[in-house]
Amino acid sequence: MASVPSLASTLNRRIADAVSAALPEAGAADPLLRRSDRADFQANGLLALAKKLKGNPRELAGKVVDGLPAGELIGEIEVSGPGFLNITVADRAITETLAARAADDRLGVPFKERPGTTVIDWAQPNVAKEMHVGHLRSAVIGDAMVKMMEFTGEKVISRHHIGDWGTQFGMLIQYLMEHPHELDHKDETSGEEAMSNLNRLYKAARALFDADAEFKERARRRVVDLQAGDPETLALWQRFVDESKIYFYSVFEKLDMLIRDEDVVGESGYNDMLAETCRLLEESGVAVRSEGALCVFFDDVKGPDGKPVPLIVQKSDGGYGYAATDLSAIRDRVQHLKADTLLYVVDARQSLHFKMVFETARRIGWLSDDVHAVQLAFGTVLGKDGKPFKTREGETVRLVDLLDEAVERATAVVREKAEKVGLSEEEITENGVYVGIGAVKYADLSTSAARDYKFDLDQMVSLNGDTAVYLQYAYARIRSIVRRAEGTDPKAHPELALAPAERALGLHLDQFGETLAEAAASYEPHKLASYLYQLSSHFTTFYDQCPVIKADTPAHVENRLLLCDLTARTLRQGMALLGLRTPERL
Ligand code: ARG
Numbered sequence: 001m002a003s004v005p006s007l008a009s010t011l012n013r014r015i016a017d018a019v020s021a022a023l024p025e026a027g028a029a030d031p032l033l034r035r036s037d038r039a040d041f042q043a044n045g046l047l048a049l050a051k052k053l054k055g056n057p058r059e060l061a062g063k064v065v066d067g068l069p070a071g072e073l074i075g076e077i078e079v080s081g082p083g084f085l086n087i088t089v090a091d092r093a094i095t096e097t098l099a100a101r102a103a104d105d106r107l108g109v110p111f112k113e114r115p116g117t118t119v120i121d122w123a124q125p126n127v128a129k130e131m132h133v134g135h136l137r138s139a140v141i142g143d144a145m146v147k148m149m150e151f152t153g154e155k156v157i158s159r160h161h162i163g164d165w166g167t168q169f170g171m172l173i174q175y176l177m178e179h180p181h182e183l184d185h186k187d188e189t190s191g192e193e194a195m196s197n198l199n200r201l202y203k204a205a206r207a208l209f210d211a212d213a214e215f216k217e218r219a220r221r222r223v224v225d226l227q228a229g230d231p232e233t234l235a236l237w238q239r240f241v242d243e244s245k246i247y248f249y250s251v252f253e254k255l256d257m258l259i260r261d262e263d264v265v266g267e268s269g270y271n272d273m274l275a276e277t278c279r280l281l282e283e284s285g286v287a288v289r290s291e292g293a294l295c296v297f298f299d300d301v302k303g304p305d306g307k308p309v310p311l312i313v314q315k316s317d318g319g320y321g322y323a324a325t326d327l328s329a330i331r332d333r334v335q336h337l338k339a340d341t342l343l344y345v346v347d348a349r350q351s352l353h354f355k356m357v358f359e360t361a362r363r364i365g366w367l368s369d370d371v372h373a374v375q376l377a378f379g380t381v382l383g384k385d386g387k388p389f390k391t392r393e394g395e396t397v398r399l400v401d402l403l404d405e406a407v408e409r410a411t412a413v414v415r416e417k418a419e420k421v422g423l424s425e426e427e428i429t430e431n432g433v434y435v436g437i438g439a440v441k442y443a444d445l446s447t448s449a450a451r452d453y454k455f456d457l458d459q460m461v462s463l464n465g466d467t468a469v470y471l472q473y474a475y476a477r478i479r480s481i482v483r484r485a486e487g488t489d490p491k492a493h494p495e496l497a498l499a500p501a502e503r504a505l506g507l508h509l510d511q512f513g514e515t516l517a518e519a520a521a522s523y524e525p526h527k528l529a530s531y532l533y534q535l536s537s538h539f540t541t542f543y544d545q546c547p548v549i550k551a552d553t554p555a556h557v558e559n560r561l562l563l564c565d566l567t568a569r570t571l572r573q574g575m576a577l578l579g580l581r582t583p584e585r586l
Pocket residue numbers: 121124125126161162163326329344346
């Protein structure tokens with residue numbers, strides 16, 4: 001495996017070196033190289049530099065041009081305007097770089113220089129509750145982040161912080177105790193059955209809880225037993241967790257995601273740490289007693305009445321809540337898992353909670369300059385009407401129903417073209433799943449996570465737009481071209497002049513590694529999504545303008561097949577990192 005520096009980075013370094021040579025007092029200066037419409041690249045950095053050193057930018061630019069080593073990299077270079085450099089890369093350099101990428105399993109993408117350990121908190125549904133679109137976002141974005149970070153060489157540990165603890169279990173457990181056969185079932189319970197069992201039980205328990213004051217009291221006492229670790233109570237609690245996991249795993253499987261059981265460490269997993277967490281916070285003075293509760297105060301967090309709103313770590317009745325658990329989880333992740341980054345893929349509506357939790361952890365030193373925490377906060381999923389997504393009856397939409405509908409729509413889209421492609425019924429079904437699930441994931445990943453987005457299945461499975469299926473078709477089309485080339489293998493011919501569409505595609509392919517590194521480092525999968533969309537568009541233009549199999553000479557055929565092959569592999573790799581499948585025929 002050999003990593004391949006991008007043309008842009010090599011060029012940037014060469015220009016920076018020429019600047020230092022021309023102007024030693026400039027030190028390490030960034031030439032600010034950008035893609036440009038006028039040439040391949042434009043360097044704008046000399047302007048500010050000359051100004052700073054009271055020199056003439058055009059003169060400096062001229063000197064830099066003279067100082068650049070003659071070689072194979074630069075085709076043309078000119079000084080333009082007040083002192084920009086316009087640079088056109090030599091065709092040969094493009095082809096040679098692409099050939100080096102094609103020869104590498106990782107497409108020449110380097111590992112990052114100083115990989116660390118990131119614990120990522122994602123896909124965290126709640127026990128005994130239906131999963132909704134909010135859980136979808138955390139799962140889709142989290143899965144993509146795990147894959148992207150791992151590809152850059154980061155050590156990634158997943159934590160699924162499921163909601164498996166709290167007072168609501170008192171009611172459920174008490175009900176199950178009094179109706180012991182309600183969760184009995186055969187071994188082969190499906191996810192759907194598990195959830196409907198839980199729903200039924202939840203509704204019945206709730207009804208009794210609201211109607212019967214004595215049951216309510218028994219449920220309340222059951223909470224105390226649960227917190228005290230009473231074995232019989234815990235055993236029943238475990239049954240709710242197990243039943244829920246059957247359901248969770250079935251949804252994650254539908255989403256084509258791998259969730260490992262050992263990574264599921266829910267709120268209950270930190271029970272043993274809660275008292276110690278509170279003790280440490282109180283002894284250090286970071287938290288103080290206020291009206292019996294253990295609280296942390298912040299200057300900038302106030303309620304509508306202007307009074308400070310504290311983070312409550314322990315309630316006045318001694319109970320621990322969400323904050324105590326999250327603070328304990330931080331200790332665990334930093335001290336035991338040795339994380340240097342904690343990433344939380346959680347709804348933006350929990351941002352205040354995390355702001356306070358992170359600040360508390362910083363004050364006591366669990367977080368520091370070397371160990372930091374970030375919330376990758378995502379927006380709300382909206383219905384077509386622009387309001388939070390609900391069913392017509394005003395209920396939250398069941399995730400499973402959404403996914404099934406997406407697959408159904410996608411299958412219809414696939415079927416329309418199936419005959420032309422010669423797909424079997426089996427392939428139609430399989431592709432329908434890949435396209436449907438891909439559509440839902442891509443819609444989520446292709447806009448910046450912080451923004452709300454509209455859940456619009458028609459748009460998601462549209463063939464002409466910024467959609468997963470557009471990318472999937474581009475991939476399948478390239479694969480079919482390569483198949484039709486039969487005995488001819490891709491091969492680089494650096495001596496050939498490149499058409500404009502070949503250059504544009506080639507230069508874009510060369511940016512894969514940098515785009516990925518940036519998207520992973522800034523936790524912005526949408527940057528990778530938009531790169532892949534542009535890649536498909538560049539390919540479409542190339543394919544319109546440059547015949548591949550019917551190209552003028554055998555050398556042209558081989559060279560263009562190399563572009564096809566590298567495009568397909570880059571698409572496949574990039575899409576895999578976003579959790580998207582790439583069927584060979586579509
Ligand atoms: N279970 C929570 C919910 O459904 C999300 C948990 C987020 N993670 C955390 N460490 N608090 O809203």
